[in-house]
Amino acid sequence: KAGVTQTPRYLIKTRGQQVTLSCSPISGHRSVSWYQQTPGQGLQFLFEYFSETQRNKGNFPGRFSGRQFSNSRSEMNVSTLELGDSALYLCASSLGGSGGNEKLFFGSGTQLSVL
Amino acid sequence: GQNIDQPTEMTATEGAIVQINCTYQTSGFNGLFWYQQHAGEAPTFLSYNVLDGLEEKGRFSSFLSRSKGYSYLLLKELQMKDSASYLCAVRDIRGGGNKLTFGTGTQLKVEL
Numbered sequence: 001k002a003g004v005t006q007t008p009r010y011l012i013k014t015r016g017q018q019v020t021l022s023c024s025p026i027s028g029h030r031s032v033s034w035y036q037q038t039p040g041q042g043l044q045f046l047f048e049y050f051s052e053t054q055r056n057k058g059n060f061p062g063r064f065s066g067r068q069f070s071n072s073r074s075e076m077n078v079s080t081l082e083l084g085d086s087a088l089y090l091c092a093s094s095l096g097g098s099g100g101n102e103k104l105f106f107g108s109g110t111q112l113s114v115l
Numbered sequence: 116g117q118n119i120d121q122p123t124e125m126t127a128t129e130g131a132i133v134q135i136n137c138t139y140q141t142s143g144f145n146g147l148f149w150y151q152q153h154a155g156e157a158p159t160f161l162s163y164n165v166l167d168g169l170e171e172k173g174r175f176s177s178f179l180s181r182s183k184g185y186s187y188l189l190l191k192e193l194q195m196k197d198s199a200s201y202l203c204a205v206r207d208i209r210g211g212g213n214k215l216t217f218g219t220g221t222q223l224k225v226e227l
Contacts, residue, residue, distance in 0.1 A: 004157070031213050042219035043158075043202065048212045056212035090157070094213050101146065101165070102213055106157040 002027065004093050004107035012113045018079040021110045025072050025093030031055070032074040033104065034066060037088040046089075049074055050096055078112075086114045119218035121203050126224045127193055135188045135221045137203035145208035148215060149177055149188045152200045161188070161201075190223075198225045 005024040013019050025032050033056075034046040045058040049068035066076040072093075078085055088111050092104035118140045127133040139147070146165040150158040164170055164179035164186060176189040190197055200222050204215040 033213060033215075035217075040219075043204075043217035045214050045216065048214060050212065056214045058214075096213075101163045103148070103160045103163070104213065104215060106150075106159070108155075108157045 004091055004105055006089075006091050006107035006110050008110060009108065010111045010113075012115060013081050014115050015081055015083060017081050018077060019081060019112060020075055020077045021089055021091075021112075023074045023076075023091030023093075023107060025074070025091075026105055028095070029093035029105070030072055030096035031094045032068055032072065033092045033094075034074070034076050035090045035092065036060075037090055037109070038086075043090065046076065081114045083114050086112060088112075119203055119205060119216060121201075121218040121221045123219070124222045124224070126226060127190075129193055129195060129225055129227055131193050132189065132191050133193060133223065135190070135201050135203075135223065137186045137188070137218060139184050139186070139203070139205045139218075141184075141205055141207050141216075143207040143209035144181060144205065146206040147177075147179055147186050148204040148206070149175075149186075150202040150204065150217075152202060152220070154199075158202055193225050195225050195227075198223060 031050045033048040035043045048056040052068045068074045088109045090109045092106045121137045149161040152158040162177035169178045174191045200220040202220045203218040
């Protein structure tokens with residue numbers, strides 16, 4: 001069974017640009033979550049999608065958005081990039097339950113550098 | 116909100132035992148997870164606790180005390196490959212869905 005796939009692996013952008021990151025979950029998984037990881041802050045929750053609907057949202061500005069398609073694949077978009085957006089963006093998938101021992105399976109992430 | 120604290124760095128010797136502590140504050144606790152993350156790689160699931168007590172899985176064990184808001188991850192017979200960041204994460208039932216709140220991670224270095 002293939003794991004969570006994120007593309008691209010690395011990305012370099014300049015301030016003011018926008019970027020779209022892609023995530024393909026494990027087959028059969030219906031929930032996709034996005035996290036931002038930085039050395040100082042650790043993993044910060046961005047949002048979660050389930051059945052094409054945003055089920056949960058973190059405390060990030062509106063420049064960060066996402067969506068999920070009918071095949072459970074997800075994209076996240078960051079508009080008007082700032083230097084502080086430089087981070088590793090991790091996608092995680094799960095079956096879709098909302099509790100218990102529902103485990104997250106992470107992709108290797110997209111390393112975004114904003115110059 | 117939630118607050119999760121764990122040590123930033125720890126160093127241990129190959130073959131030894133190390134305990135990584137995690138304390139948390141949340142009013143809607145619904146489970147605690149430990150993940151391992153090697154540099155440049157995806158975090159991988161290690162353990163899950165929702166009831167008080169010890170969960171053992173091979174060389175790794177995880178303990179939870181809900182009344183104290185405290186957990187630890189115990190690694191036995193340390194190997195060089197155990198050098199990694201260990202992430203403590205809590206699920207809050209109020210958030211709904213599958214949101215996890217992570218600590219900043221403990222960087223473990225295993226030396227000869």
